[in-house]
Amino acid sequence: MNEKAERFYRKVAKYGGWREVPAQRIHAVLEEIVQPGRMGFTVARPGLFANPLDRNITHVIKLRRLKGAACDICFGVSLSYVPYPFLPRVRWHRTLKSAGLDLFCAPQVDGRTQADATAADENPYFITIGLGEQCLRDEMSRAWEKSSPLAASWFEGTRSLEGILRECSLQIGRSGVGVKYLPGARLVAAFTLARLGRKVEADSELRKFSEEYQEGAEAMANLNAALVRVHQGTN
Numbered sequence: 001m002n003e004k005a006e007r008f009y010r011k012v013a014k015y016g017g018w019r020e021v022p023a024q025r026i027h028a029v030l031e032e033i034v035q036p037g038r039m040g041f042t043v044a045r046p047g048l049f050a051n052p053l054d055r056n057i058t059h060v061i062k063l064r065r066l067k068g069a070a071c072d073i074c075f076g077v078s079l080s081y082v083p084y085p086f087l088p089r090v091r092w093h094r095t096l097k098s099a100g101l102d103l104f105c106a107p108q109v110d111g112r113t114q115a116d117a118t119a120a121d122e123n124p125y126f127i128t129i130g131l132g133e134q135c136l137r138d139e140m141s142r143a144w145e146k147s148s149p150l151a152a153s154w155f156e157g158t159r160s161l162e163g164i165l166r167e168c169s170l171q172i173g174r175s176g177v178g179v180k181y182l183p184g185a186r187l188v189a190a191f192t193l194a195r196l197g198r199k200v201e202a203d204s205e206l207r208k209f210s211e212e213y214q215e216g217a218e219a220m221a222n223l224n225a226a227l228v229r230v231h232q233g234t235n
Helices: 003-014 023-034 107-111 114-119 132-157 161-173 184-195 199-213 217-232
Strands: 042-045 048-052 057-066 070-079 103-105
Touching (some): 023 057, 023 070, 070 107, 070 132, 070 184, 103 132, 103 184, 107 132, 161 184, 184 199, 184 217, 199 217
Antiparallel strands (some): 057 070, 070 103
16 A cells, blocks of 8 residues: 555545535535625625626635535635626626626635645645545635635735736636646736736736637637727626
8 A cells, every 4th residue: 555545545544534524514504614704705605705896707716626525715706797608699797696706816826835735745735535524624714724825915916906917817828737727817918908908918817718718719719809898898
């Protein structure tokens, strides 16, 4: 048995075996640990907290389910002017209930340092939901303790459209690493530029998005029409 498997079975023994925590309890524990109200967030729906800054930007904290009876805590922005999904038609998300993660940070990928990787037995941002509530509490508390300073800094930098563009630039710069997400930094950059009235630059970013993601004609027609609406302020 390899070291990783041995660590896993030691953890199973520590917490008394396999007992998956019901979703309702997971969300209750999340709210208890994160305490969203202290940061100006409200519960938009189970597992997602939202803090609307203005008509464009809503800050979001979300519990994201992963494979293997696990989850992590992500934070990002929901942007009313970014259409997603865009097939078979574009959909906007302007309400707290429809808030999502248009641009975000996943600390279990983006925030893990080399020190984390070498000093810890396992990823400190990874939360197991299959070994009972005590394990959930222990790992969620650890994950949020490490994530919350990152979230505070990230939110401070994304309070304006210009800040959103800066974060897009950072993410585009490392876009060759890891999984591609939708809508993603390139598409967010295109629509943020359109919102700022910079249509020529917005068109250029949207073309790059088309090349990178290989979207079909229908998708691009929808996105180009949506870009015009955002530029004109009619979305």
